[in-house]
Amino acid sequence: xxxxxxxxxxxxxxxxxxxxxxxxxxxxxxxxxxxxxxxxxxxxxxxxxxxxxxxxxxxxxxxxxxxxxxxxxxxxxxxxxxxxxxxxxxxxxxxxxxxxxxxxxxxxxxxxxxxxxxxxxxxxxxxxxxxxxxxxxxxxxxxxxxxxxxxxxxxxxxxxxxxxxxxxxxxxxxxxxxxxxxxxxxxxxxxxxxxxxxxxxxxxxxxxxxxxxxxxxxxxxxxxxxxxxxxxxxxxxxxxxxxxxxxxxxxxxxxxxxxxxxxxxxxxxxxxxxxxxxxxxxxxxxxxxxxxxxxxxxxxxxxxxxxxxxxxxxxxxxxxxxxxxxxxxxxxxxxxxxxxxxxxxxxxxxxxxxxxxxxxxxxxxxxxxxxxxxxxxxxxxxxxxxxxxxxxxxxxxxxxxxxxxxxxxxxxxxxxxxxxxxxxxxxxxxxxxxxxxxxxxx
Amino acid sequence: xxxxxxxxxxxxxxxxxxxxxxxxxxxxxxxxxxxxxxxxxxxxxxxxxxxxxxxxxxxxxxxxxxxxxxxxxxxxxxxxxxxxxxxxxxxxxxxxxxxxxxxxxxxxxxxxxxxxxxxxxxxxxxxxxxxxxxxxxxxxxxxxxxxxxxxxxxxxxxxxxxxxxxxxxxxxxxxxxxxxxxxxxxxxxxxxxxxxxxxxxxxxxxxxxxxxxxxxxxxxxxxxxxxxxxxxxxxxxxxxxxxxxxxxxxxxxxxxxxxxxxxxxxxxxxxxxxxxxxxxxxx
Ligand code: SF4
Numbered sequence: 001x002x003x004x005x006x007x008x009x010x011x012x013x014x015x016x017x018x019x020x021x022x023x024x025x026x027x028x029x030x031x032x033x034x035x036x037x038x039x040x041x042x043x044x045x046x047x048x049x050x051x052x053x054x055x056x057x058x059x060x061x062x063x064x065x066x067x068x069x070x071x072x073x074x075x076x077x078x079x080x081x082x083x084x085x086x087x088x089x090x091x092x093x094x095x096x097x098x099x100x101x102x103x104x105x106x107x108x109x110x111x112x113x114x115x116x117x118x119x120x121x122x123x124x125x126x127x128x129x130x131x132x133x134x135x136x137x138x139x140x141x142x143x144x145x146x147x148x149x150x151x152x153x154x155x156x157x158x159x160x161x162x163x164x165x166x167x168x169x170x171x172x173x174x175x176x177x178x179x180x181x182x183x184x185x186x187x188x189x190x191x192x193x194x195x196x197x198x199x200x201x202x203x204x205x206x207x208x209x210x211x212x213x214x215x216x217x218x219x220x221x222x223x224x225x226x227x228x229x230x231x232x233x234x235x236x237x238x239x240x241x242x243x244x245x246x247x248x249x250x251x252x253x254x255x256x257x258x259x260x261x262x263x264x265x266x267x268x269x270x271x272x273x274x275x276x277x278x279x280x281x282x283x284x285x286x287x288x289x290x291x292x293x294x295x296x297x298x299x300x301x302x303x304x305x306x307x308x309x310x311x312x313x314x315x316x317x318x319x320x321x322x323x324x325x326x327x328x329x330x331x332x333x334x335x336x337x338x339x340x341x342x343x344x345x346x347x348x349x350x351x352x353x354x355x356x357x358x359x360x361x362x363x364x365x366x367x368x369x370x371x372x373x374x375x376x377x378x379x380x381x382x383x384x385x386x387x388x389x390x391x392x393x394x395x396x397x398x399x400x401x402x403x404x405x406x407x408x409x410x411x412x413x414x415x416x417x418x419x420x421x422x423x424x425x426x427x428x429x430x431x432x433x434x435x436x437x438x439x440x441x442x
Numbered sequence: 443x444x445x446x447x448x449x450x451x452x453x454x455x456x457x458x459x460x461x462x463x464x465x466x467x468x469x470x471x472x473x474x475x476x477x478x479x480x481x482x483x484x485x486x487x488x489x490x491x492x493x494x495x496x497x498x499x500x501x502x503x504x505x506x507x508x509x510x511x512x513x514x515x516x517x518x519x520x521x522x523x524x525x526x527x528x529x530x531x532x533x534x535x536x537x538x539x540x541x542x543x544x545x546x547x548x549x550x551x552x553x554x555x556x557x558x559x560x561x562x563x564x565x566x567x568x569x570x571x572x573x574x575x576x577x578x579x580x581x582x583x584x585x586x587x588x589x590x591x592x593x594x595x596x597x598x599x600x601x602x603x604x605x606x607x608x609x610x611x612x613x614x615x616x617x618x619x620x621x622x623x624x625x626x627x628x629x630x631x632x633x634x635x636x637x638x639x640x641x642x643x644x645x646x647x648x649x650x651x652x653x654x655x656x657x658x659x660x661x662x663x664x665x666x667x668x669x670x671x672x673x674x675x676x677x678x679x680x681x682x683x684x685x686x687x688x689x690x691x692x693x694x695x696x697x698x699x700x701x702x703x704x705x706x707x708x709x710x711x712x713x714x715x716x717x718x719x720x721x722x723x724x725x
Contacts, residue, residue, distance in 0.1 A: 090455075090456065090483075090484035090485055090486060091456050091484040091485065115485070116484075116485030117485070132582060135582055135583035136582075136583060136585075136606075136631070216645075216646060216649070217645075217646070217664065217666060217667055220646075220649065220666050220667060220668045220696075220698050221667035221668060221698075223668065223698035223699075224667065224668035224696075224697040224698040227697075227700070229668070229670070229697045231667050231668070231670070231697075232667075232669075232670055232671055233667045236667045269626075270626070270627070270646070273602075273627055273630065273646070273649065276650075277649075277650070277698070280650070280698075284700060321485070322482065322484055322485040323459070323482055323485075328582065329581075329582065330582070331556060331575070331576075332537060332556070332557075343456055343457060345455075345456075345484075
């Protein structure tokens, strides 16, 4: 008998973006523990699987910075030093968690509580405003399967799925055939609202080219006109009133509409208030037809991070445990604001790369204090860390749960083993919790 | 009159949480007892005595005056939930000063950070410098913000001042803000706020306002499309009985709010004046 060299794993979940495609097929060379082929995934998803193969970019052993260069140490030593930094710090920041699985996230909560530290995830710099708005005005939403089968009007507002969520269009929102939308793309009307002529806008039926940072006014005007108020203005946010009237007709006459919004709304001026009014607009459209709204979440398990943090502490992100119980206040306890004011004295970054995304001034303050990075491969953050704890890729090298952008939990699969001495994020955090508790005398 | 003097001795490394400093908590205590009251810095407990020198004599909360000197920009929550008495702060002060207070008076001779007077229920907060964002605003997720009381800010207030204000003419609750100038989304989701701005205001003043009065004596960088011009007025009556004279253009709104729509007369397509929010901008 010939020895089997290639093993194919079916129904693999892609741990890259919030679409969380669950139909991938991955070929693995078992002998050498390598991903050799990925089918069904989009380009960015495929790349992630290949990046898990051993390469000069992957960490395989715990590292500690010694006089500016990294030296390899044992797990025991690394955990001991890391726990020491955390236990001694008065205001440690635990940040990241969007690109790992839920069990590891809940361990993050436990560690933050033990330390009396600050716990934050990447929603802080992406869809945090969405959470704020949802707290203020609620949210009418549904799952992606519903949209696929029913929606005949899709609005992408400040989102560009062609590049950010490539298979979203084919699986749920644009080309896919649904139970009541048998003709796929022809049964759907697609609107894109974006200041730029994006690739998504180019395949839409209608592109509303709103002025940058004026989305709030546009939605505000639509809401008033929706109920028949004649406005004084002839033009709102660069769109003539006549065109808005046509748009409102389309909105009212659809059978089932949905707004998918992205960071074009949450991270342009007005932030959470954009979402606030978008949600109100959606709610009010339900006086005429069925309308729902869903955020296009970026990292594959950022929805999970918000969910796990919420069921543990009551809050989705920006949580402070310094007084022994969880408190929540973005702006006061959110990572960027804390760093800008230089209010931390150590940090633990799990599965995230703030150095590439945060404002430079805050990154400078992050590097000023001891930094522990739990990370599978080289990033600007890990390269500037004091301790690197090498992690396995969740969803490729270990199992776990992740939440899709519409809050559907999906079980991630393991397709191969992690290289070298890598441990899973959960195991690393468990070790840290034990050691920290020991040092704090608990 | 009983008076307690606190002077900041050293700057904390991390923000110092001083919610215990209010006339209610300091009333009837000796200076030694006051020095032992708990403060929080990062994840550690500390005491007033550790960071402040304490002098003077305490008494009834009603008459007690607390004077605090020093650069308090890293000291948060002074006067939280106070019900009576007076606090005078000589210097800049950190976040949440006077949040949820229901009576008494706080005077800040300097600037205040974010959330000054958040969800005020009564009393008076005066700031002689600038104030940060969310002055008198509702905390995250609360549908009822400032319920009563007055906030006066000489300088600028930041974004989203007085969100979700919750006033009632019938119950004689008039949440009121006087300020020099203001950032964006002033009085958002207002339910009966009174806001008077001496100078200019950034975009989206009165967004989603259900009822309330906003008077702007300067300019608005971008008026919301959902506000409709009614005409010119020479005198404005505020909820609290005050009158403002001058040449103003009167707008009604926010017409994007469902509750406001219900009072538009179908036949004339005009708004019934009695219920809607008002925005006055200097002509
Ligand atoms: S769309 Fe997202 S989840 Fe799907 S394969 Fe691409 S990156 Fe992965």
